Amino acid sequence: MKIFLLIIAFVMVGMSFESCNKRISRSEMSFRPAPVTLPIPRGFPYMNLAADNPTTREGVQLGRMLFYDQIIDSGYKRSCGQCHILNESFSSAKENSLPHVNLVWNYTFLWNGKVDGSLENIMIFEVDSFFRTDLNRLNEHKKYPKLFKKAFGVDKITSKEVGYALAQFERTLTSTNSKYDRFLRSEEPLTEAEEAGRKIFFTEKGDCFHCHGTILLTDNTFHNNGLDSIPTLKGRDVITGKKNDRGKYKTPTLRNITLTPPYMHDGRFKTLEQVIDFYCDQVKWSPTIDPLMKQVKHGGIRLNKEERENLIAFLYTFTDTSYINNPAFSDPFQARSSEKKHTGY
Numbered sequence: 001m002k003i004f005l006l007i008i009a010f011v012m013v014g015m016s017f018e019s020c021n022k023r024i025s026r027s028e029m030s031f032r033p034a035p036v037t038l039p040i041p042r043g044f045p046y047m048n049l050a051a052d053n054p055t056t057r058e059g060v061q062l063g064r065m066l067f068y069d070q071i072i073d074s075g076y077k078r079s080c081g082q083c084h085i086l087n088e089s090f091s092s093a094k095e096n097s098l099p100h101v102n103l104v105w106n107y108t109f110l111w112n113g114k115v116d117g118s119l120e121n122i123m124i125f126e127v128d129s130f131f132r133t134d135l136n137r138l139n140e141h142k143k144y145p146k147l148f149k150k151a152f153g154v155d156k157i158t159s160k161e162v163g164y165a166l167a168q169f170e171r172t173l174t175s176t177n178s179k180y181d182r183f184l185r186s187e188e189p190l191t192e193a194e195e196a197g198r199k200i201f202f203t204e205k206g207d208c209f210h211c212h213g214t215i216l217l218t219d220n221t222f223h224n225n226g227l228d229s230i231p232t233l234k235g236r237d238v239i240t241g242k243k244n245d246r247g248k249y250k251t252p253t254l255r256n257i258t259l260t261p262p263y264m265h266d267g268r269f270k271t272l273e274q275v276i277d278f279y280c281d282q283v284k285w286s287p288t289i290d291p292l293m294k295q296v297k298h299g300g301i302r303l304n305k306e307e308r309e310n311l312i313a314f315l316y317t318f319t320d321t322s323y324i325n326n327p328a329f330s331d332p333f334q335a336r337s338s339e340k341k342h343t344g345y
């Protein structure tokens with residue numbers, strides 16, 4: 001009888017081992033995220049990709065959901081998408097937030113460059129320091145644990161995976177189809193006014209290209225472009241502690257610039273006309289002004305009325321409507337029911 005019981009016990013232990021093994025192998029099988037290749041668009045530099053965060057369909061979709069979900073905010077009030085609005089190239093007139101466009105080519109983030117590295121670094125900063133995301137809420141959520149498991153193979157969600165998923169979504173936000181891009185690819189000519197503006201932009205006459213140059217329309221570094229004779233104390237100097245960096249801010253990309261008013265780090269200009277008038281006659285000298293603002297002695301580049309209009313016409317060619325209409329970038333919680341199915345929701 002004892003032996004019989006022992007045999008039964010062995011069999012049962014064996015069975016539970018087996019089912020345990022089965023469970024492991026099943027869960028391992030479910031961690032097979034589908035790789036996504038992000039082609040480098042013609043004429044663009046290499047992307048700043050973190051080697052330990054390969055792009056996958058599951059990761060991008062999870063990042064997109066997190067971007068539009070208020071669960072990210074421990075105060076439960078704001079999603080990323082509320083301050084970074086697709087129609088405004090992921091900026092917001094109300095919050096003067098920095099737009100999200102082609103950030104995968106950035107190496108420094110925020111107006112004063114507080115965070116550097118890759119998208120992973122800025123996203124983990126947002127989650128840990130800015131939003132203080134309540135990870136328990138994610139771990140206890142009905143659906144997120146399964147989605148994190150599928151994207152990253154983890155049983156416990158930490159800020160690393162939240163940041164990595166957001167970074168994967170952010171790196172898909174590339175704009176490469178503005179009229180200017182099509183002009184560069186010889187697919188569409190510029191009008192006479194746009195062409196005249198382009199010449200001002202890319203020559204010493206306007207000198208814009210020195211800082212807003214390359215196909216990214218930013219040099220990704222910090223300058224004092226002469227906004228104030230006594231620069232504010234919130235610039236690059238706050239990060240480096242160097243007096244020499246006073247009044248320096250990150251050069252913003254001019255991609256989709258028509259969609260992202262107000263302008264400058266403090267949103268002081270409401271229109272592009274005001275920005276151009278500033279560069280033409282209101283540039284102010286201060287000890288850290290950039291040497292490239294050499295026309296400061298005349299107050300600026302002093303364009304006439306027609307030249308200002310042409311320059312603005314050229315800035316309009318940076319607008320990429322296919323970017324803001326891309327359904328893959330939109331709020332998945334408001335998407336059509338067929339698409340909802342697609343994201344697992």
Ligand code: HEC
Binds near residue numbers: 067127
């Ligand atoms: C309350 C409004 C608000 C919310 C919500 C918000 N942001 Fe921002 N975001 C801003 C502002 C304002 C800036 C510019 C701040 C600065 O540079 O000091 C910014 C800057 C950024 C930048 C830097 C862009 C660059 O060019 O350097 C990134 C990236 C970013 N936010 C991502 C996110 C993500 C991801 C979320 C959600 C987790 C989020 N933001 C939520 C307002 C917001």
Ligand code: HEC
Binds near residue numbers: 206222262
């Ligand atoms: C010395 C480098 C430099 C030059 C030259 C320069 N800019 Fe800028 N630009 C900047 C910086 C830095 C900022 C952000 C300044 C700030 O907010 O404090 C900026 C901001 C802007 C903005 C507002 C962007 C936003 O998202 O708020 C526009 C538009 C702009 N520049 C257009 C131009 C044009 C057009 C020219 C040529 C006439 C030009 N810039 C020349 C460095 C430069």
